Amino acid sequence: MTSSLPTPLPPPSTPPSTPGAPVLAADRITVGYRDALVLEALSLAVAAGTATALVGPNGSGKSTLLAALARVLAPRSGAVRLDGTPLRDLPTRAVARRIALLPQTSTAPPGATVRELVEQGRYPQRGPWAMLRRTDDAAMERALERTGVAHLADRRLATLSGGERQRAWIAMALAQETDVLLLDEPTTYLDVRHQLDLLRLVGRLRDEGMTVVMVLHDLNQAARYADRVVALREGRIVADGAPEAVVTPALLRGVFEIDAVVVPDPVSGRPHFVER
Amino acid sequence: MRTLALAVGAALAVVALVAAHLFVGRSALAPGDVAAALLGHAREPAHEIIVLRFRLPRVLVGLAAGALLATSGVLVQAVVRNPLAEPATTGVGSGAALAVVVSLLVAPGHPYVAVAALLGALAAGGLLFVLGRRSLALTGILLGAVFGSLTSFALVLDSAPMGTVLRWLVGSLNARTTGDWDAVAPWLLTVPLAWLLASHMNAWALGETTAVGLGVRRLLTPAAILGVAVLAAAAAVTAAGAVAFVGLVAPHAARMLVGSDHRRLVPAAAVLGALLLSAADLVAFAVSLELPGARPDVAGVPVGAVTALIGAPLLVHLVRRSARPTLQERG
Numbered sequence: 215m216t217s218s219l220p221t222p223l224p225p226p227s228t229p230p231s232t233p234g235a236p237v238l239a240a241d242r243i244t245v246g247y248r249d250a251l252v253l254e255a256l257s258l259a260v261a262a263g264t265a266t267a268l269v270g271p272n273g274s275g276k277s278t279l280l281a282a283l284a285r286v287l288a289p290r291s292g293a294v295r296l297d298g299t300p301l302r303d304l305p306t307r308a309v310a311r312r313i314a315l316l317p318q319t320s321t322a323p324p325g326a327t328v329r330e331l332v333e334q335g336r337y338p339q340r341g342p343w344a345m346l347r348r349t350d351d352a353a354m355e356r357a358l359e360r361t362g363v364a365h366l367a368d369r370r371l372a373t374l375s376g377g378e379r380q381r382a383w384i385a386m387a388l389a390q391e392t393d394v395l396l397l398d399e400p401t402t403y404l405d406v407r408h409q410l411d412l413l414r415l416v417g418r419l420r421d422e423g424m425t426v427v428m429v430l431h432d433l434n435q436a437a438r439y440a441d442r443v444v445a446l447r448e449g450r451i452v453a454d455g456a457p458e459a460v461v462t463p464a465l466l467r468g469v470f471e472i473d474a475v476v477v478p479d480p481v482s483g484r485p486h487f488v489e490r
Numbered sequence: 491m492r493t494l495a496l497a498v499g500a501a502l503a504v505v506a507l508v509a510a511h512l513f514v515g516r517s518a519l520a521p522g523d524v525a526a527a528l529l530g531h532a533r534e535p536a537h538e539i540i541v542l543r544f545r546l547p548r549v550l551v552g553l554a555a556g557a558l559l560a561t562s563g564v565l566v567q568a569v570v571r572n573p574l575a576e577p578a579t580t581g582v583g584s585g586a587a588l589a590v591v592v593s594l595l596v597a598p599g600h601p602y603v604a605v606a607a608l609l610g611a612l613a614a615g616g617l618l619f620v621l622g623r624r625s626l627a628l629t630g631i632l633l634g635a636v637f638g639s640l641t642s643f644a645l646v647l648d649s650a651p652m653g654t655v656l657r658w659l660v661g662s663l664n665a666r667t668t669g670d671w672d673a674v675a676p677w678l679l680t681v682p683l684a685w686l687l688a689s690h691m692n693a694w695a696l697g698e699t700t701a702v703g704l705g706v707r708r709l710l711t712p713a714a715i716l717g718v719a720v721l722a723a724a725a726a727v728t729a730a731g732a733v734a735f736v737g738l739v740a741p742h743a744a745r746m747l748v749g750s751d752h753r754r755l756v757p758a759a760a761v762l763g764a765l766l767l768s769a770a771d772l773v774a775f776a777v778s779l780e781l782p783g784a785r786p787d788v789a790g791v792p793v794g795a796v797t798a799l800i801g802a803p804l805l806v807h808l809v810r811r812s813a814r815p816t817l818q819e820r821g
Contacts, residue, residue, distance in 0.1 A: 284702075284703055285702070306707060307705030311705070315699070315700070317699040317703065320697045321696065323692075324745065325750045326750050327749070330692075334692060337692075338705040343686075346685075
């Protein structure tokens with residue numbers, strides 16, 4: 215069973231049939247660096263309890279969109295709203311109690327241990343004064359367990375493999391225990407098994423009611439593990455909807471310039487592309 | 491346990507250094523004489539003057555300036571996230587030296603050299619705040635270079651203040667008085683203040699994006715860290731001159747002993763900086779005693795000429811022992 219017939223691109227910003235009210239919404243945001251605009255009047259509403267994948271070629275603006283959703287980049291116009299309130303009107307630590315962000319690149323101080331890194335995830339909940347005491351709490355333990363790095367807790371980051379280190383960073387984001395999780399290319403540095411572990415973890419977090427928005431490079435992983443796929447190109451949303459509606463030969467050609475067939479994944483039934 | 495051992499070791503080292511400073515000098519005093527003078531019933535008036543007016547202020551000012559330099563170093567390294575930064579990166583020391591030169595040119599031989607240094611240091615720090623929004627480290631280094639050039643120009647116009655200024659530029663603890671100790675002591679409050687910023691610095695260390703994601707204030711937090719760094723550096727420079735190396739090597743050595751968590755790093759670096767500067771000063775003073783015809787209390791070897799001689803081998807030893815990467819990306 216193939217569906218290689220070209221299908222037209224779905225219209226932009228089709229509201230997805232997802233449960234729950236929007237928890238995080240970009241409302242006509244224009245975002246740029248210095249004199250280059252990356253996003254222009256872009257809108258995206260993310261429903262609570264869903265997993266959304268942002269896909270697109272390099273330079274399409276997906277990381278910029280994620281940074282704007284995380285209030286790391288302030289929009290020049292428009293607003294990102296959390297439960298209807300513009301992020302700029304909320305204290306930054308209050309936002310951090312609701313939204314956790316795993317950026318694409320970060321630096322760890324020399325000699326830091328996994329536990330010390332994960333403890334930083336407690337900063338928004340405990341506050342800077344309480345953070346002056348070194349304490350472990352249940353949230354840290356949960357985050358270490360869920361990412362499979364509990365046995366590495368007292369190791370220095372410098373002594374870990376790239377994948378172990380990446381999981382420690384994810385543990386830090388989970389330790390924030392927010393209801394929204396933003397991940398910028400979380401599978402980078404991970405081997406295949408740990409990529410799948412991570413994506414399954416994302417699925418479980420979603421099932422528990424967390425809202426996840428992640429930038430993914432692997433379209434097949436996006437189709438398989440996200441409820442909704444949003445494709446960007448040159449700062450605009452060009453396709454948005456359920457994986458079946460977005461991962462199509464027409465989109466692959468139009469957005470990624472790949473000539474491909476799309477078949478249902480034999481395990482999940484989600485669309486899976488194979489280059490021709 | 492390890493923390494306790496380090497704390498006890500540090501306390502013993504401080505006591506040993508203070509004792510050594512109190513005994514070393516041109517007049518050989520018996521331990522009983524020193525103890526008696528310290529306790530306020532000296533057997534001879536000269537003992538009291540030697541111990542309480544000369545030797546004790548010198549070691550106390552040295553310990554304080556070392557702690558302040560190291561604390562400033564930790565803060566500056568934290569705010570620019572670069573382990574090669576140090577108090578001199580802020581340009582504060584050069585600002586102090588320039589102010590000293592200018593004040594001595596305007597009013598030769600005036601007694602308010604320390605006041606001029608403090609004002610110059612604070613003015614340089616203020617200028618860094620105004621100009622350094624985009625690139626803090628680069629701005630600080632450039633400010634330092636400009637102040638250095640202006641200092642050279644001033645000295646070419648009139649070389650009379652050369653001796654005073656040289657001691658200021660190199661850093662010296664010679665002839666410190668109780669007044670110097672009284673002036674520097676309140677600034678030691680910047681050490682606990684720096685510790686209160688430890689959790690902010692820990693979060694800031696993860697990079698600006700991650701830190702903002704954790705709820706760190708993007709402008710206020712680095713400004714607060716830099717502000718305390720400038721105050722500590724200004725106080726240290728005022729007390730001992732622009733001593734090189736302590737503000738760089740003490741944070742590094744501390745990081746190797748207790749790790750990069752600022753909650754431990756700040757106190758560890760402060761203690762190590764105090765020990766390092768005061769030990770270097772002991773060496774400087776002892777060498778001065780051997781120089782023919784020198785008056786070691788006033789015009790002896792400046793401590794700044796010795797700090798690198800002691801600090802550099804220490805750093806090399808620690809680096810070789812731990813063989814740890816100094817900066818590390820996530821990947």
